[in-house]
Amino acid sequence: MEFPKLKNDLLLRTLKGEKVERPPCWIMRQAGRYLPEYKALKGDKDFFQLCQTPEIAAELTIQPVLRYEGLIDAAIIFSDILVIPQALGMTVEMIDGQGPHFPNPLRTTDDINKILSYEVNVLKDLDWAFKALTMTRFQLDGKVPLFGFCGGPWTLLVYMAEGGGSRLFRFAKQLINEKPELSLKLLQKITDTAIEFLAQQVVAGAQVLQVFESWGGELSSMDFNKFSLPFLTQIVEGVPKRLKELGIKDHIPMIVFAKGSWYALDKLCSLGYDGVSLDWSWDPNDAVKINNDRCTLQGNIDPGVIYGSNEIISEKVKYMIDAFNKDKKQYIVNFGHGTHPFMDTEKIRFFLEECHKYGSA
């Protein structure tokens, strides 16, 4: 496909390790409920219906790019990590104001065996996702690069076993401790699906990829090494291999976000991802030292800063950028996790402006 020429390649140059004029900026969950234009378009429509309607997904993806024109250097496709469980045959509902709900979570060996023998057809069952990416890429008209994404295998296992959000992670923990071998098989099935999904997202128009291992920090270091890391590795190695088969020769940069897995930073920096996204628990200076220029770091301000005064926002932005951006390379501004629905759009604008100001200094 012949896509419009990219006019702002700041993020892609940064991920290649080039020195850049300022760190690129984007925000996890930059589309969504804190935006009045999102709420207006959503109304009482079902969340997955929004994702699965390419015209709407494209519009929602582009909303923050237009609102913060010139301040945001990437778009991320409007979708969800839970579309992989859907492609694996599970029913997932999004309950407004509550979050995801699986009416039939995976609790027994039989439940899991059913998933293991399920014949996934990523191209067919997630065709709406690819249509949305292609339409969005055209509508963006090269303004900024477009992210595709997926959930990390462990994080998806958590949702599939718990049936939704969780505090104790009782069922996911039970699964990996009671049936470790079966858990590994399930993680493998999710990983195979994720690799195909990410590669096909690139074919459809994604220019950069992020893997969200949002529940990484719920695992001990030992369990992270067994139930997350090997699969994150397979993804970063498997996607380029699959892309080659699909006739795509360009290197497509990939970023991994393992929230809470502070103990794994050293390993994550060596997996082969072009970027590692950090939550706010890291002092930037320590993360920079551990990374030692191996890859690009992304993050990591506590999104809670948006509730603060302009003075507090400026102070914390300056601290973050001074530490991460010393060499004017290998750094992408982001939050340590996503926006909250209650955030003030003008405070987020101020945050982005401050990042541009300090980042260009």
Ligand SMILES: Cc1c2[nH]c(c1CCC(=O)O)Cc1[nH]c(c(CCC(=O)O)c1C)Cc1[nH]c(c(CCC(=O)O)c1C)Cc1[nH]c(c(C)c1CCC(=O)O)C2
């Ligand atoms: C864990 C996770 C999910 N989804 C996602 C993650 C990983 C990132 C993270 O850790 O936050 C990823 C995600 N979800 C969504 C996007 C695309 C939009 C964007 O990032 O700008 C992305 C990249 C849309 C969404 N996904 C969801 C909404 C809200 C839908 C609504 O209420 O209108 C949006 C805009 C719903 C969702 N989806 C999920 C939950 C737990 C919830 C409910 C709670 C919440 O909103 O935070 C699962």
